């Protein structure tokens with residue numbers, strides 16, 4: 001599919017926000033067994049960001065990914081859902097997308113926790129060690145790729161997820177916008193915290209709609225503690241779950257196959 005003109009993106013977002021709030025959800029999915037591939041970002045050996053208190057991002061991702069999987073498995077419509085990289089083995093980004101493709105997932109959600117640009121970090125003393133942190137930014141963000149084979153459906157899921165997050169009382173971070181200025185990287189929706197990031201490998205190589213979800217910023221000392229709170233984690237998983245339920249009850253948009261490889 002060709003890249004989406006900005007007007008189309010805005011139209012989708014405004015139409016969807018209306019539909020989401022007024023439509024009655026039938027509860028029926030367009031696929032009998034709607035399979036979600038939950039990708040746990042990073043690995044034990046390359047764990048991604050490090051929190052303000054020195055905890056590897058992978059452990060945060062693993063926790064939310066596992067909770068989401070448990071929640072999905074309780075609903076028979078999503079019983080085929082699975083986790084990619086449950087144990088944190090070394091695996092490439094392409095291999096993650098390939099697993100989702102091979103197993104016929106209908107939606108890919110890659111779970112991450114966010115960091116900040118090094119220029120925004122400052123040191124603090126944490127349990128006898130000097131650790132970098134940043135309390136300036138807080139919140140979740142959602143990324144989709146126009147190079148994904150289903151860019152429109154990916155954006156629709158991003159809009160639904162952003163709306164559910166807002167309804168759940170979460171706030172997005174806009175700090176990525178400092179470096180995302182048009183072209184392949186852009187802030188698309190300030191209100192819902194949606195960014196276009198075309199070259200994210202796990203998204204662009206997936207054959208199904210896909211988003212990368214940054215749950216929050218673990219470099220922020222307060223947000224790190226909140227993200228570790230089981231009640232907060234449950235609320236976030238519920239927002240993800242509601243978004244998935246709503247997405248699967250939308251009409252299945254068949255997109256042009258120009259992106260087929």
Ligand SMILES: [Zn+2]
Nearest residue numbers: 041048112113
């Ligand atoms: Zn990450």
